[in-house]
Amino acid sequence: MSRKMLIDGDIGSSDDNNQYDFDLFVIGAGSGGVRASRFSAQYGAKVGICELPFHPVSSETIGGVGGTCVIRGCVPKKILVYGANFGPELEDAREYGWQVNEKVDFDWTKLLHKKTEEILRLNAVYKRLLSNAGVKLFEGEGRIVGPNEVEVIQLDGTKLSYSAKHILIATGSRAQRPDIPGQELAITSDEALSLDELPKRVVVLGGGYIAVEFASIWRGMGSTVNLCFRKELPLRGFDDEMRALVARNLEGRGIILHPQTNLTQLVKTEDGIKVTTDHGEELMADVVLFATGRAPNTKRLNLQAAGVELDKTGAIKVNEYSQTNVPSIWAIGDVTNRINLTPVALMEGTMLAKTVFGNEPSKPDHSNVPCAVFCIPPLSVVGLSEEQAIEQATGDILVFTSTFNPMKNTISGRQEKTLMKLIVSAESDKVIGASMCGPDAPEIMQGVAIAIKCGATKAQFDSTVGIHPSAAEEFVTMRSVTRRIAAAGKRKTNL
């Protein structure tokens, strides 16, 4: 199997009565596409996949094997978060007796260089994964020609046409820019991960996870950061109490927050970009980041040729098995705009391979998907927020919270609380939501997610002995209920 691709010249050959070039042709070699391809090949399917040429900054014609996660998302972002974390860590070290020279330097270029090296390495790893699985990789732009036909426009402009029994669209999404005068002066997260130099002054527009992550990254590296967002608090959709804490922490670490603020104009001046807010405030910036959402990459796929339906955001509509309205065409990952997370795309890809080639129809399960926001300190959640729980509740809700000063801060003197929260259904005693904002939250939440996914009760949490001294042990030692919310007592907020 591992050598298959190298000898796989004769694409047209087919053993059984299969008249197609491929059993599966995948457009887009990101997390979902690569997973579906590899697993399908392991089930014995003949698989082809196409992907745009590699570049850190994506466009209609540039991408790279590995996709957003590896090249322009999770991985490079996490690397920069690691890098940014050292700044505050150095400060914390002093009270622990470390004498760190006043002159500490941070070299952005060096970090960026090493980040690119790592991404190139991963890009190669992904290619190898495909080749080892016997998947044929094409470089170029994939388009739909018909329900069973695709074409790949190669770099030199030549077109390849293939027939496929099944087509999978896994082209992901791209950052969007709001329509503001001077918007061309701003960058998106793609460019933010590849800047030539560290910006001294940054304005970030957006209140989502990407916005708070980049704000934290640059602040940790010493930049002046202004964060503008429309709502009262960042991270809409997350638990309100967590949002409030994230806002306080961002502020505590020196990020200047501008809630209920939009940008009206960007103007280039000698001193940098002059940013005007809708409150009439003017901010000067070296870099303006738009983190205002992402849109599915469906425009140039020629989907209308096969009649594939899109929703109003441009995402491909799929059923529970990731099948579009055209039975031979499937779609997974961000292009379907369900839950836009790498591990979800992986799950969708795995289930697709099982369904189509494993003779085992399998629906991805989008319930209780944990996720993390890598702001500093990070936030991680699984299940329902308090607001969602109240909204969906049929009975009373019990809320358990723990706010504490992390042990490390007792000596470092850092003024930052960790907050942990469990939401429990009073009737069933089931834990239906967990969230945490504080150091290591994403690592801590993974195990909690299993318990919640499997319907663990509060009693089962309580029966688990703590690991001492850890932050995580608070999740199994929350004895007294912080508040009980009656089924009728739904609160409405507009944060």
Place this chain on the structure above:
Amino acid sequence: MATSITTPKLTTTLSSSTLQTLLRNHKFSILNRSPFITTPQLPSTTFNLSTKALGFLSSSSRQAAIKSRRFVTRAESANGAEPRTYDFDLFTIGAGSGGVRASRFAANFGASVAVCELPFATISSETTGGVGGTCVLRGCVPKKLLVYASKYSHEFEESLGFGWSYNSEPTHDWSTLMANKNAELQRLTGIYKNILNNAGVKLIEGRGKIVDPHTVDVDGKLYTARNILVSVGGRPFIPDIPGKEYVIDSDAALDLPSKPTKIAIVGGGYIALEFAGIFNGLQSDVHVFIRQKQVLRGFDEEIRDFVAEQMSLKGIEFHTEESPQAVIKSADGSLSLKTNKGTIDGFSHVMFATGRKPNTKNLGLETVGVKLDKNGAILVDEYSRSSIPHIWAVGDVTDRMNLTPVALMEGGALAKTLFANEPTKPDFSAIPSAVFSQPPIGQVGLNEQQAIEEYGDIDVYTANFRPLKATLSGLPDRVFMKLVVSAKTNQVVGLHMCGEDSAEIVQGFAVAIKAGLTKAQFDSTVGVHPTSAEEFVTMRTPTRKIRNSSSGGKTDSEAKAAAGV
């Protein structure tokens, strides 16, 4: 990691964030007035512990103040059905994790409770101890603080790979660390006293000794109690070898006047490894001497090998199969350690982490007939009752599972059994634990060998990878993870990890394992990306399947042979 820690969940009680902020700002002066804490009869004791400034001495005077104020409360208990009346429903000897928990909970259930504890000192003895006990004063907490301090040197190294640079190497000032650590311990012992106080528990400073099954003598004063709880913990044990007087134990190692330049640590248990990591991180030259071939007896074999290898890569030198025979002091003041294999010179310190023994001497246990095991631990039944009715014991003094959260569980269960009309046994199954070595270890459930003995057929899933951070830092750090699954039931019966954040990561999984979840349920959980923890839910292919279906009495060596196939 909360300062609430083991504690009494100071934090959950005080959940309002406003209050938290207030607390932060005003330290503990407002604690007693908090409406969230039930303080039935207390006039608010102003306990103004300003964190870092307090010297050791000030504690005793404060204590005296509390003592005088607290004494008369709840002289007689409400449930006086028995013919005899006692000063207290419960008298606890030892205010460590287990004792404080049992006392507070008992008081919350309406019992009148007193607890006695020795005066505070960082180093324990027959006459010194301190409210908070080993965990707070000489164990988990100070240890973890030193781990934090020592980890920075590794972070400095890592940061170089992330673009940070320093004009000159960061250096470490030992005395700053000790001063800040001790200020924190003072703060915590104060919190513990406050917690007892707020629960209405009477705290008596002094050495408790059992006189008869219902009477405790504290420095000459007699107190009667319906029930007596012994929760006096354990202390480091150093074997009797020549030069023993030059050796330090973990108590002393946590509070040294100066940093060791070169230290010999004798022992291969978790305490030895934790201190090896601490001193190595703080730039001492560290040598660890272990009697066996591997460290951490009782842990999973692969974890044992992995952690030793990772620690060696950080510069710790392991001397295996070497037993200490003597410690010799040279004329220049340096120490030499003589073992069965030879003598190594030039140590500034020799530390023994050679086990701990229950503190059962001079407690009067023999006089009332409380039975001890051969190690001196108090023998108890499933409800923590000793051989004498009305005398109970929890925590390290019973030498069951010597962990703070276990003592808390035992203490909580005991209070329920005695005063809530709800006989409760502590449950010792699937208890997670951590070793704060560098890298740390987290584990829960059975190790591979135990699982083979218990289940016969098992599937083992392992991952050994270089974490994202290490690919950038260029350091040789790796992570090892392992799941042990019962082949018949698909239940995950053991989970082990060595690598950054292990202790934090394992807690959530412990809930899953305690709840008896299956590998399929692990797999159905979506990962949190990018984390190390997600590896535990993405292990698709078993590393090995071990089948000895005849089950039951298979020996280790046979199992190992099968594992190799």
